[in-house]
Amino acid sequence: MAAFFVRRTVGAALVCVAVTFVVFLIFIVVPGGDPAQRIAGKNATQQNIVNIRHSWGFDQPFYVQYWRMLKKMFSGTLVSYTSQQNVIQQIKQGMPATFSLTIGAGIIWLLFGISVGVIAAVTAGRLSDRVITVLALIGISMPVFWLGIVARYYLAEGGLTSIFPDGEYVPFTQSPVQWFWHLLLPWLVLAVLFIGFYGRVLRGNILDTINEDYVRTAKAKGLSRRRILLKHVLRTSLIPIVTLFGLDFAAVLGGGAILTETVFDLHGVGQYAAQSINNFDLPPIMGVTLYGAFFIVVFSVLVDLFYAYLDPRIRPT
């Protein structure tokens, strides 16, 4: 177990560093324009640009620049090229919105995904299964930002019905009711795709597991249908869902819900990343990438541990 943790921690650290290096390379290799020119502004003289290039270190070899950026990131002094604001501070500001969005949507999509999958599998071939299958397919075929735009138009303030408030994040500490009310639409929109996807995967897994020998044995022992389903079938069928949920949850927590955050203007980490990319602002992109990779790596370790709990045959290696 100790060896498992040591190896995974070292691996995780390496992946995080490698990911930032890849992002750095993308912006060095791909000629996106001179950062010095953007810092200097439109009316800068040639001398201004040369000075900025020197003082920010853009005239150094790329590995020196990369090393400096990492050092600044870990000491918390990394600042944006365009707005000169502290990157770590900005990410911290976006975290409450991103966390609220992820946790709420995660609960919705896990609960509904599992219920939808179980209902479809239990009633396989009947009307409810057909309806769920069709709805799940439509759900996974929709672009999430389009669904967000349409939902805002039909349901949110400024649209047709004005049932929900229109986007924007209200801090939980300021007003829990408004927090919930403002996030409800983003939660549902983000969850739709995952519900359809999880429902389909789980339905398939349950139908596979139901034909296993041990389920027949359980039936022969005279266990009730409900007990077989919950204790025997669902336990194995949920393993792939746990992997999916761990990785999806981590990706959204790490700023992966860029589209949802942008459509609803939540000012989360994902939206910060999108804005920085549009401004071609390398330091925030590096910061958000490292932040996102951290969650993905941590959650993949958690998923492996949870695996071992669900299926005692698997040992974390």
Add this chain to the structure above:
Amino acid sequence: MAQRVTESEFTLDTAAALAAAEPASAIRGRSPWYLAWRRLRRNYVAFAFLGLFVLILIACALAGVYARHVAHTGPNTNHILETVRVDGKPVPVISQGGYIDKKTGKPCTTGGSDCVLLSAIPIGPTWFSAGGRFVLGADQNGRDIAVRLLYGGRNSLIVGIGSSALCVFFAVVLALLAGYFRGWVDFVITRFFDLFYAFPVVLLGIALGSALAINGFHRFGINIQSGSLWIPTLVISYVLIPYVGRPLRGQVLSLREKEFVEAAIAQGASPLRIMFTDLLPNIASSVLVFFTLIIANNIVLEAGLSYLGAGVQPPTPSWGTLITDGQDLIVTRPWLALAPGIAIILTVLSLNVFGDGLRDALDPRAKVKVEH
């Protein structure tokens, strides 16, 4: 007509006699592909959706014909100052704005709370009452939305199918290399896959897409202009390689242990020959299913990247850019954003349903799954 035999009399000789009595055409070798085709043929739902996809393909392929002969305009032609005759009455393509009721889209008569101020309002759907012009209305620049929808579909499909083909090609090559050579080759390739798993797909996509969107790519002898469709195609194919490559690598690894590979090596076959004539046909069914489902995935991804400004660049139409354009006018002209979204849903849905049917037909117990 075979004679009836009881079980006790049944020997190998009777079996041979029975077989000889059968018409010669009744016994024939059936390839797995033929068996899959037979299973697929019975899946009417999958076929109906394949038909829908082909219809969409044909419609988008005929975008130029529609533009020239029905709508009499091009995808990027502005008609800001023109008028068009709807049911014989002249209607300006772009009307002066004013206070508009957001529920009906008509000018406000009373100053209620549903009134919004707009600077310019394009013509709404004419539904063929203007002789084929502006069937779905116009956008802010007076461009015909129906024409742009078809041209945009063409671009979205080119990006979706092209990136899927490239992605599957590279994933197959990497999976074959990793699975065949194993050892350090496998180590390097799997680390590459792992690394890209640690990125959120959309984040990597917009980073690459917007980095390339400014000046294009002009290094290593490759010249891609900044507005080129190659940029979203390459970016999307690139970010999804690990998602296809990893499961395929697993399949190749297990096939590598099979006797027929050992036999091929014993016969002196070269690694290339083994990879492409022995291993590749055995993963071909998974590759085909991945190809279909990844097209669906990529069309959605293209739309998302275009929405964030990192995909297809305006004024080139694509379903993603059309939704983005239509977003601002959704209150008065909801069709501008609704139509491309519905087009995406229908296309992606048809590909998903057909892809599922294809998977069930090729391997009823297959485990090929596309992760989003």
